[in-house]
Amino acid sequence: MHREDDDVNLPIAFNERRHEPNNLIDNAIIKNWRLKERMKTVSVALVLCLNVGVDPPDLVKIDPCARLECWFDPVSVAPQKALEVIGSSLQKQYERWQPKARYKQTLDPTVEDVKKLCISLRRNAKEERVLFHYNGHGVPRPTQNGEIWVFNRTYTQYIPLSIYDLQTWMGAPSIYVYDCSNAGVIVNSFNTFAEQHEAEQAAAQNQNRGSSPAATGHQGSSTIQTSVTNSSHQSFKNCIQLAACAADQILPMNPDLPADLFTSCLTTPVKTALKWFSLKSTSKLIPHVTYDMIQNIPGVLHDRRTMLGELNWIFTAITDTIAWNTLPRDLFQTLFRQDLLVASLFRNFLLADRILRSYDCTPISNPALPPTFRHPMWSAWDLALDLALSQLPDVLSGRKNYVNSPFFEEQLTAFQVWLEGNPEQENPPEQLPIVLQVLLSQAHRIRALELLEKFLDIGPWAVNLALNVGIFPYVLKLLQSQAVELRPYLVCIWAKILAVDYTCQVDIVRESADSYFLNALQDTTKVFDKFDCRTFAAFVLASIVYKFEQGQANALKGSLLSICLEQINDTNPILRKWFAICLGNLWFNYEDARWSGARDLAYEKLYTLLKDPVPEVRAATVYALGTFISSTLDRTTQANDLDRQIAMHMLDCVSSDMSPIVRMELVCALQWIVKLFDNKFVDEYIRDDGSVDRTKDGSLKKTGTICSSGHRMRTVSEKDLVKTSYSSIYSKLWHGIVNLSRDPYPGVALMGSKVTDYIKQMAIEVPLGQDVLSDRISSSTGSNSFSLPPSPNTRNFNNVMNNSLNSHSGSTARLNESTHSNSSNREKIHKLRIPIVKTNLIEWEISSFARPLKYLVNHRGKSATDQFSQETLNRKQRFERNIRVRKEARDQQRIAVFHNNLKTQSFIARTSHIPSMVKLHPYEQQIAVAYFDRIMLRDWGLNITTTLSPMQLTSPNYTNHAATIQTTTNVSKKISVTAPISMRVSSVQFINAHDRGLVMAAYDDGSVRIWRNSSEDQNNQSSKSGFSNENLVTAFQAVEEISSKSSRIYGLQTAWHQSTQTIFAAGESKYVRLWDAEKELKCQDIPTNSDFPVSHISCAPNALFSIAHSDGCVQIFDRRANSNDCRIMVYRENIHPLLALCLRNDCESLITGSSHGDIRLFDIRNRASIQNWSAGSDITSIAIHTSADIIAWFHGFTNWSDILPIFSSA
Missing domain, CATH: 2.130.10.10 (YVTN repeat-like/Quinoprotein amine dehydrogenase)
Structure with missing residues (x-):
């Protein structure tokens, strides 16, 4: 009788990822998260038009009125002294955000002063950004004609300064800050003049293209003129502007506020927020806190362990979060990740927008930001201020120590709740920027890394979000940490990042962080076993050396080769697979790694994996042996003997493999033997009259006479090698490739046909008897390539190999000088590296790490399934149907x-x-x-x-398969892979x-x-x-x-x-x-x-x-x-x-x-x-x-x- 639970226990065959159609994860959703250009604000012009003691004629001030400029009362000292103090204070406030910038002040300037300053700063800044800060509290409002006001030399008149001229002097890229009434007028005029500037530049360029020098003698000057025109072409539309209010608004005059409230928000946000918070009605909840206490909050702004530093840290996290959840991704990248000073100003601008709107002012930015003053995260900021200020009296009196805010713990909990919900709906969590900020804290770092690893595990879209929010430099810097407890999370995080964008290998190598993963690969502690981090470390290292020569060189120096070979027979099949891929990537077109591997007999240690119980491991092994063959084009007798041995062993072991991905990799590996010795295969093709039938013994058992799976090449006597001529080797290889071209699986057959067609085309192009390889390699090397091994009884094959390896940097290098001296030979050798066919096995395997860990293959080589997926529910329904059908069958x-x-x-x-x-x-x-x-x-x-x-x-x-065919041949030929007509x-x-x-x-x-x-x-x-x-x-x-x-x-x-x-x-x-x-x-x-x-x-x-x-x-x-x-x-x-x-x-x-x-x-x-x-x-x-x-x-x-x-x- 069939037990009713048998269906659940029955295995499902051919249900792995390699059997799925369209199983390569589409990473097209991954946008270019890297900034196209990272800018820096290198120069700052501080232009203050205050005229202390004299009010502008177009503004009637109330009494009392806001007077503080940069938190300093200008009437407390002499006007000139006050102006200097304010200028110095403003510079210090900016230096907190960009200490390395070049600052220049011009106090109550003339037009010439402004012009001279702007031109000088632009000249020194070159292509970098310049900031122009304008305080116009002591001059009339901007005009509708696009002018702001400065002074004459004697301060008896207000002189207009055209925004058009200011654009010309400042150039681009630039950022402008306008702190004056009706500041929106300046923004509107600026945009109008920017269009005019660009129209004039376009007309000038068109005129230069249309005019040609009349004589040769004028060509030099014309070239210079064109060069100047091109260099002066600037896009003013991309300049950034921050204005205190709209075109029809005046600045608030509340005496409890600073006069430069907008500047205070931009440069001293925490202090301004505390001041504003003390004026709100909610401050009555803590009446014992006075503004004098607020001014004495202990701590340093950039020390997160202090009260003031923690409030600044929380403020940064909150404003980053508001911007991330409100702005378009491209705009967020430009304003909050491209320039350190610009990012700080825009974070603080969000506070200015909130505070100034409460006084009927609407700050303006260009590019414009959506309204953020009602964002829910501001409530979290108010709560953080409440909790901090409630402790302030006891902290100042020394009765209690400051207790850190629970803000970050609560936000991490909210992020965790989101992760435990249904994160695959691709609805971004609000707390992601906060997680980034928490990475800066040692207290919460482990938990933040754990949650970040879980988030990245959701899929490529989650990795894309994390990279866009700016996680990359943080996790890169953490690779310098020596804390072992961080390793499991960091290794997993980097595996997810590299699975989406393996070009991050460059950053890892540049920071010399590859050693971090080498150490992780050798660490077998229990904490690593829990996370299977050796597998992730192997994947990361395989990605680091993937088609990246500097990464290969560093890994070779770091003993990656020996580490992989020591653990190549690990019980974990995924680890075995990635060891094989790692080796294949390591010596891909990298000859030094090949000969290091040959010295360590790496190819023999890989032979055992050709019979591995997991098909992906076997395919990865064939890939590694194939790149081993193709890694060198400097052919010596020993190199040829070794490559032929490897090719024959692969053909003998996997030509009849049941898995198509293994056979497809075999075709890719054998193509290099075909390209290196194409003249020999042309001879075989001609000998078979261009039509080779499949032999009756399709398993090619006779190849075992040269290298069976149980015997190594070095144990075969040279006498036996002589008996088996190289001609029979090429014959068996050729017949093996022809059999692969008739493979039942269409993908394998198509690839095999491409390789055989390559030889057929060579046979047409090359006359009979001509040495095809002689055109590519020097005659001395070519002649040695096909000679038989030295006479027997003098040395065994292993000695031959060792002698060859020891002399590789000597005689072979000298041999190569003559080979590469001719540019034509170099071009032909380059063509040898172009494959006839290739697969996407490595890309397919890399993409598997972009999938959630629940879909990764477990230690037994079986794919895990999601117990709550729709497919699992459908399966249960099918099992219930089976029970019903069996009952009906028994009745019948x-x-x-x-x-x-x-x-x-x-x-x-x-x-x-x-x-x-x-x-x-x-x-x-x-x-x-x-x-x-x-x-x-x-x-x-x-x-x-x-x-x-x-x-x-x-x-x-x-x-349809993991190893999708990618043909690289330029021959336009229709190849049909069909079954024989008589097949039944x-x-x-x-x-x-x-x-x-x-x-x-x-x-x-x-x-x-x-x-x-x-x-x-x-x-x-x-x-x-x-x-x-x-x-x-x-x-x-x-x-x-x-x-x-x-x-x-x-x-x-x-x-x-x-x-x-x-x-x-x-x-x-x-x-x-x-x-x-x-x-x-x-x-x-x-x-x-x-x-x-x-x-x-x-x-x-x-x-x-x-x-x-x-x-x-x-x-x-x-x-x-x-x-x-x-x-x-x-x-x-x-x-x-x-x-x-x-x-x-x-x-x-x-x-x-x-x-x-x-x-x-x-x-x-x-x-x-x-x-x-x-x-x-x-x-x-x-x-x-x-x-x-x-x-x-x-x-x-x-x-x-x-x-x-x-x-x-x-």
């Missing part, structure tokens, strides 16, 4: 046994061709009908028909029938293709008909190609064992081959001990399986035993070929049915059948139920759509 079994027929007809149809076999899905309303080379999959419940056929042409942009479906099985089923089709050429059942994805369509090559999940050669005509009658026979995910395959060969679908590896070859082809395979739920031969012989095997001793029973009672074989689910009985109607029941514990029946003559087909006592057969005169006679074996 009883009906069939006692009533001898089944009268329910669910579906009837006719096909255009005679079906060769029919297979019903056990749960879905689906039927698979095979004829010729294709399968018609019909879902009569959804009215969907899909045709699965290998005959469809393959497109070069085939994207010989077996059909449903895989994962209890869940989302797959269709496994075996063909009479020995290949197997597994197709995705897309009916569920198309259930919204009324009908679909057509070919479906995009549904191909995988394909491989299950057994060697079946060539004899007699064997093609039966073709390849298969059976599927769901609980162990095993594919049984047999045909003409003398064995039954068992494939592990989870590992995608051949797991066992069991001899059939018969010369007749296998006609049927049937497996029981346990480890038993049976096969039938074309002579009627039936054998039963127990695969738990040794391959040569696992046959447990042989039945030879049938003398006619069998039409059906069923090893039933009770694991005790076997039923056979022959073409002569002879049906036999066997108890497998007995040596003879226990019952037999005759179904009559002219039987064409027999079907046996695996669990119910039902047998059905077709008579020759019976149409296949008729109701069939049913016979009970009970």
Whole structure:
């Protein structure tokens, strides 16, 4: 009986990420988070027009009136002294935000003073930003004509200064601060004049382009003039302006406020906020706090441990958060991340907007900001002030110490609550900028890093947000920290960042932070085991050395090579994979790393991973060995011997690998041997007359005579090497590549065809007998490349290799001088580095780290699933349906046994061709009908028909697999990868029938293709008909190609064992081959001990399986035993070929049915059948139920759509 919970426990085959269509994460949403240009305000002009003691004629002041300028009362001292004190105070206030800028004051200036100052600052600033601060409290308001006021030399007249002239003197980029009444008039005039300036510059440029010098003698001056014009072209529209009020507003005159309230907000925000807070009605909640106390708040502004410093820190976090959640991302980047002084001014401008609006003034900025004065975060600021000021009397009196604000802890808690909700909705959290600020505090740093790591784990969009908010410089600086407790979080954070933008490798190497990850890779403490940080560290290091020579050099010096080799056989498959990728990236086009790896026998240590149980590890290993071959073009005898050995070993180990991603990487790796020794392959192609047929022994076992998986090259005597000529090596490599060009999987076949076409094209272009490589490499090197190894008994291969490596920097370098002296040779060598084909395996693997950790593969190599995802819920529904279907089936079994027929007809149809076999899905309303080379999959419940056929042409942009093909050839040629015309479906099985089923089709050429059942994805369509090559999940050669005509009658026979995910395959060969679908590896070859082809395979739920031969012989095997001793029973009672074989689910009985109607029941514990029946003559087909006592057969005169006679074996 089928237990009701069996479906939950049954594994699902071919359900990994590598089997998904379109499985490469699209990082197109990742915007360019780096600033296009980082600016700095290097010069500041402080222009104060106060005329202390004299009020401007157009303004009537109230009494009392606001008098403080820069928190100083100008009437307390002499006017000139007051002016100097105010100017000095303003400069100090600005220096808090940008201490390295060059400050120049001009107090109550004339037009000439302003002009001289602006021109001087612009000249020194060059392309950097200049700030112009204008205080016009002592002069009339700006005019509608676009003028501000200054003085004459004797201070007897107000002199207008045109904004147009000021623009000319200041140039761009610049920032302007206007603290005066009607300041909005200046902003409007500035924008008008900016358009005028740019129009004049455009006209001047057009005139210069249209005019040409009349004589040669004027060419020099014309060039100079053009240069000056181009250099003077400036965009004034990008200048920044901050104005205290609108065009029709005057500044507040409240005597409790400073006269320069706008400037105070911009330069002393905390002090101004405290002053304003003390004036609000809410301050009555703490009446014992006076303004004198507020002025004496203890602490230093930039010391976050003090009260004043913490308030400034909180203010920065809050204003950053308001801007982040209000402004467009591009504008936020420009104003709050590009320039330190500009960012500070705009943070403080948000406070000015809040305070001045309470006094009926509306500050203006250009670019304009959306209103922020009512943002909810201001309430958090008010609360922080309340809590701080409530402690102030006790702190000042010394009775209590200051207790830090809970602001950051509360905001981190709010961020955590957001993360625990539904963060994948891509609704950005408000607290992200605060998390950035918390990183500055050691007290909250670990918690902030933990939450940040969880946030980045959401996906690429979260990484994009974090980078845009400005997290990058903070986490980069933290790599200098020696705190071990931070490492797990920092390593994970950097893995997420590099998965989205691996160009950050440059920043890591520039800061010499790569050693941080090398230390993490070697750390095996428990805290690291918890986070699996060695895997993340390996990924980070692989990203650092990815196509980055400086990163490769630093990593090589940092012993990355030896670290990877020491841990290459780690129990974690993801770590093994990234060690292999890391090695492949390390010696990618980097010869020093290659020879270091050769000295350490890195290639031999990688050989063990070619049989790794995880396909991604095997693919990564092939990638690493391929880059090892391609890393050097300086060919020596030893380099050639080594590369040929590696190529042969890879071909021998993985050419018949079940996983297409491994075989695709094999094609990529072998292409370098083809390019390096193309003349030898041209010879092989010509020798085969341009048409190489697949050999009968498709597994290329003979390559083992040179390097088997169990023997290293250095153990093979040179005498044996001499026996195997290099010609046979190239022949086997060529035939292996040709076989790959005929691979059942379209992607592999297309890539293999590209490589073979490359050689065919070379054969057309190069005359017979010409050395193709001689044009690329010096004659001395070329001649050594193809000579046999030195005579035997003088030294073994390992000594040869060591001598070669020791002399590599000497003789080889001298040899290279002559090779590279010719520019033509350098160009041809450069062409050698251009691949014929390539895959996106590395990009695909990198993108896996951009996915949430719950989707990463666990230590057993299985992908984790989200227990709350829609797919998981659908799966539960399917399992419930299965229980219901099985119950209905049991009821129908009883009906069939006692009533001898089944009268329910669910579906009837006719096909255009005679079906060769029919297979019903056990749960879905689906039927698979095979004829010729294709399968018609019909879902009569959804009215969907899909045709699965290998005959469809393959497109070069085939994207069904992890290793998507990217062809780089310039040859415009249509290559079609098609199946042979004579190929025929010989077996059909449903895989994962209890869940989302797959269709496994075996063909009479020995290949197997597994197709995705897309009916569920198309259930919204009324009908679909057509070919479906995009549904191909995988394909491989299950057994060697079946060539004899007699064997093609039966073709390849298969059976599927769901609980162990095993594919049984047999045909003409003398064995039954068992494939592990989870590992995608051949797991066992069991001899059939018969010369007749296998006609049927049937497996029981346990480890038993049976096969039938074309002579009627039936054998039963127990695969738990040794391959040569696992046959447990042989039945030879049938003398006619069998039409059906069923090893039933009770694991005790076997039923056979022959073409002569002879049906036999066997108890497998007995040596003879226990019952037999005759179904009559002219039987064409027999079907046996695996669990119910039902047998059905077709008579020759019976149409296949008729109701069939049913016979009970009970």
